[in-house]
Amino acid sequence: MTRKHSRVFAAVGIAALALTACGSDEESAATTEAPAATEAPAATDTPAAGASTDLGVYDGKTVGVISLAPGLEPVDRITAGLQQCVEDNGGNVQVFDAKGGAEAVPAFEQANSAGVDAIYNVANDVSGGSLDAALAAAAEASRPVVTAWGGQRAGTYSITGLEFQSAARVGQYVIDRLTAENDGVATGTVLVVNARVTPSLRQRADAFTAMVGPDTEFPDIQVEEIEVDIANALADSQAKVEQAIQANPDISAVYASFDTIGQGAAAAIDAAGGSQFVVSFNGDSTALDMIRSGGSFAATAANDLEGTATLACDLIAQLLAGQTPSATTYWMDSPLVTQQNVPASGFATGSGAFQLYQP
Secondary structure (H helix, E strand, O other): OOOOEEEOOOEOOOOOOOOOOOOOHHHHHHOOOOOEEEOOOOOOOOOOOOOEEEHHHHOOOEEEEEEOOOOOHHHHHHHHHHHHHHHHOOOEEEEEEOHHHOOHHHHHHHHHHHOOOEEEEEOOOOOOOOOHHHHHHHHHOOOOEEEEOOOOOOOOEEEEEOHHHHHHHHHHHHHHHHHHHOOOOOOEEEEEEEOOOOHHHHHHHHHHHHHOOOOOOOOOEEEEEEEOOHHHHHHHHHHHHHHHHHHOOOEEEEEEOOHHHHHHHHHHHHHHOOOOEEEEEEOOHHHHHHHHHOOOEEEEEEOOHHHHHHHHHHHHHHHHOOOOOOOOEEEEOOOEEEOOOOOOOOEEEOOOEEOOOOO
């Protein structure tokens, strides 16, 4: 069996983000470097810099994947790359469904009881402490845990997005566009649509609501908020956004916490012939296609989910080999993609993984 090696890029710096408080949609796009396009590389197609890791350690091993919600594109993309990497190197993957996070604890317990060799936690929230007992049980069994987009906690290495940076990019796009559409005045009502089940989703919404409204630089931008069911995010967001706009036709924009919600919102707006625009996060294939089509879906922060899987494969291999990774938290860049810079095809990626602190 052919063994593959992974190389992980770990830049220790991060470029400064230039943000402007006013200007047109085109001006916002001009300040954003066009992201690279990729056709969703496998987890073993890796960046060119970093120390080589022997993935042969997966031979005969089983990795338990605790999936937040199988069927959601970002969750499946983060899972698929890791699964391919493990299986290509002689290992096996067993998936445990956390059912939108509602059954994260029993899913972890099942993985521990199954005696898997390592756990890959995909988007289940570790930050609140509800999974501490499961993490402790894994540690007692010398079972390494890597968490993707599920927060930070003792007992797990974490890969996630710097959500406040991404929210600054997406949020400033909203502010700039509202300013341009209102003769230089930053005003309007933004509907924030969310499912607050992970740290990433909470941070994306909270960062934007901290940017606008009373006692901010943009007091005339008002926010309305609604919650959707993550297990039925597409249909629920479409129905609730339609209802919200009917109740308040003055809504100018929809700020969705991830692309499935954004797709539902855009479907509601486009079906009604509305003038509102939609922004979101993740860079899903359908969202990018909707941005390319020129409809109401205007922008997304494109998370490097294939890069996340690549890095997870590398980190778990290091841990199985008894090595200590260079950091406990790794951040993935998430560039802003708009109708001005969306790649003609494929996904969009940033500069890769970086570390802000190394112990």
